[in-house]
Amino acid sequence: MGDATPTAGHGASEPVLVSLSAPARRSLVDGLIRPPGSVPDAPVLDADAPDAEIADFLAGVAHSDTGFVARTDDGERALAVVAATAAALCGEDIRTALARPDIEFLVGLKPPAVEAVRGVLLAVETVETDRVGAVLAALGR
Structure with missing residues (x-):
């Protein structure tokens, strides 16, 4: 019989370092605000459209594979679209979320729900990154 001693690369076991820390939680707002035209080929929602049009759009896009881009220079409207997107994904009332975004609900979303909204x-x-960012900052706490 031959030598039974394992050699490097031939049956020797090497320790493998595995990270046991939890992955960083993705934010609802990090990287969300972008200049116009930054996401080519994605459907675009005019976030300043009437609530009924936005609700209809979100009801359809929430179950598509494409995702969408919202365009607005109004921070409150951007917040409303984030809330309405979450509502559409959770089966909640989209129009209510547009009219009265629930910041506490959005801040409390679990990581899988945050990933779903951002997906x-x-x-x-x-073009109003500071104005929109100031309002959406409430979701980053």
């Missing part, structure tokens, strides 16, 4: 709402495109 659908790809960006908020605006």
Whole structure:
């Protein structure tokens, strides 16, 4: 019989370092605000459209594979679209979320729900990044 001693690369076991820390939680707002045209080929929602049109759009896009981009220069409207997107994904009332965004609910979303929202709402495109960012900052706490 031959030598039974394992050699490097031939049956020797090497320790493998595995990270046991939890992955960083993705934010609802980090990287969400972008300049117009930054997400090519994505459907675009005029976030300043009437609530009924936005609700209809979100009801359809929430179950599509494409995701969408919202365009607005109004921070409150951007917040409403984030809330309405979450509502559409959770089966909640989209129009209520547009009219009265629930910041506490949004801040409390679990990581899988945050991923789902960000997988659908790809960006908020605006030329007013400071104004929109100031309002959406409430979701980053």
